[in-house]
Amino acid sequence: MLGLVGPNGAGKTTTLRTISGIIAPTRGSISIAGHLLAAEPVAAKQRLAFIPDEPQLFEYLTVEEHLRFVGRMYGVADAPARIPALLAELELSEKQRALPTELSRGMKQKLAIACGLLHDPVALILDEPLTGLDPGGMRRMRATIAARARAGAAVILSSHLLHLVEELCTKLLVINHGRTIAYGALEAIVAERPQLAGRDLEEVFLALTSDQQ
């Protein structure tokens, strides 16, 4: 699990959108599970899930229909069996016939996450995944994300909730103005900078980004 952190405008969302194939990289290449995004976009996207900070849902599809749509798109043969379980896991069972206009911000976010998880992606890209969730929802979502990582999925998570990043992520990528400031496990980053010894991620983050500015 990689935590992508940086101040506003650092380029976190741009990075995640590039990895997801939404925007093309100006240089370099992106590979998902061994498939180059530029050369094999379909195969690469098949193994990927991108959950944006602002859920982009189809206003005229119900909760369940969103999942059926995703199931067909990604060829999930056992989608009809998995959908009820996923809806239950994300506490959306009662809303399965609701349109997005009838959902709260948090429920929309849960639906976007459910759509991302249905096809068991090997790479899960999450941009501010806990936005709009209540404390209970946040806790369950943390557990869901961690479970996916334990099951073998690579997770890239961008968030301003640094305690969440510190708790979940094994590695950190700190960026600012589109450039890498620090990369590695928190302990390794701190070890390279003795002046940051004993500080938590929030203090490390502030020190790194203020140095940059």
Place this chain on the structure above:
Amino acid sequence: MIGALMYLTRLSIRNRFALQTRRLRQPRYALALALGVAYFWLILLRPQVQPSRAPTSLWTNFETVAALGVLLLLVGGWVFSGERMALAFSAAELQFLFPAPLTRRGLILYKLFRSQLVILFNALIWVFVLRRSGSVLAAPLRFVGTWMLFTNLSLHRLGAALVRTSLVEHGRAGVRRHLPAIILGTAGVVAVALILWDAVPVIRAAKAAREIARGIETAADLPAARALLYVPRLIVAPSFAQTAGEWYRAAWPALVMLLLQLVWVVQSDVAFEEAAVQASMERARRVDAWRRRSARPKPSAKNAAKRTIPLAPMGSAATAIVWKNTLLLMRTGRVGSIVGLAMMAIVISLPAVGARGLDARYFAVVALTMVGLLIVLGSRVLQNDFRQDADHLATLKTLPLPGAQLVGAEVFSSALPISVLQILLVLVAYAITLGDGDLPLTLTTRTAVLLMSPLMLLSVNATTVTIQNAAALLFPGWIRATPVVGGGIEVMGQGILATGMLLLTFVVALLPALLVSSAVWWALHPMPNAWLVAVAVAAVVLLGETWWAIRGLGRRFERLEP
């Protein structure tokens, strides 16, 4: 506080103007502006060929009708609940001004001030529009007269909305507070009902338009009507004055009405905040739906969502796009817009009504006219494709689907329902003329056309829909698939430009098909019904062109960035 509100207004106007000016650096917006200006010039400013004429009958006869219209608008403010929209603010105004240390009166004054910007612009437009109507009054006086008319209407609408809000809020106490306004409003409603009661039998008995007009004039001349139209006449009189002297005499009463209404509105200390929030949300929803061309689900969609279409988990992924778009079609008002085309078809086909009246042949003509209208306008009306999905570009780009398949599925989502509707209409026309032996085409030819219609119609519809989608994909700045911030004259120009370009592209796309089919017909024309083969070949060529275009658009989609 007034200073802050003035600052907000001044900067909003300045920045909007600056945004539009900056956009003009791009050739497409500059060209669009030139077209928009040319359109305005043609419609509003073009020099008159004839010098100003003497007052026409329009100006002398229309005053009563205008007064009646104003009366209905004034009464409407009291009757229709939709009039609470007069209290609507923008989302940003709601967020910043409502929690701000601003009195209700301050908010109302701000609302009045902002509405003046729109009213002044509208008054200016009307001065230009009416300059060809035969009015001989000087333009500045016409402008002030129109401004007073619009301001009076705006003030009354706002005042009525405030009173209605107060009644809902305070019940009996509200009734007591606004008793004079309520009495006047109720009297207006009752009097309109009485006038209509007298006028309707005369109008119903009328056999010609002149008699209908006479009926309305007679009804308007009734004592109750004269009394009721007194205030509306005062308001419209300056707009209909024909000389400066008449105008000055008419302007004072209208100005007094304006000031009285201003005092009434400003003095209304009504807790309108909650109603304003509701009205603002409703306005935002309507604006959003309009910008997205009704792609938002209607309230009834909540029930419609219970009906769905099965989708197997395995199979072509592109089918899922068509499935999704078909659900959109079922749950939005898109199908309703086809009704407008049907009405057009009924009207256009009226000359086909024969001596036998509305017979089967007339309905066949209506059905075939509708097919023609769907060919020309179907792809513009039923935007069940990439144009409505443009807001979801980021989501679409993450889907594991090659660009060409996705674009093809989007095109098919629109072309298929249009074609199905057309084929049904052709079938109806065929069925109801089965026994008609007096038609220019024989039954054999008609049957051949019916059998070929799926291929012909699908090819033409796929072409027109592809062109529309190509415009949205290749020139997103020219074709407004997504909401545009800060519209203006160039937005209108963009519309003209886009329509012209799309029409031209369709004609160009038809050329290869026409050339090939002409060659086929020339080679086969000694054969009976050789033209049917030629048409089938044209359809195949069109489909080939469309397939080639979709492949190119797929590559474009893959490079497109939100």
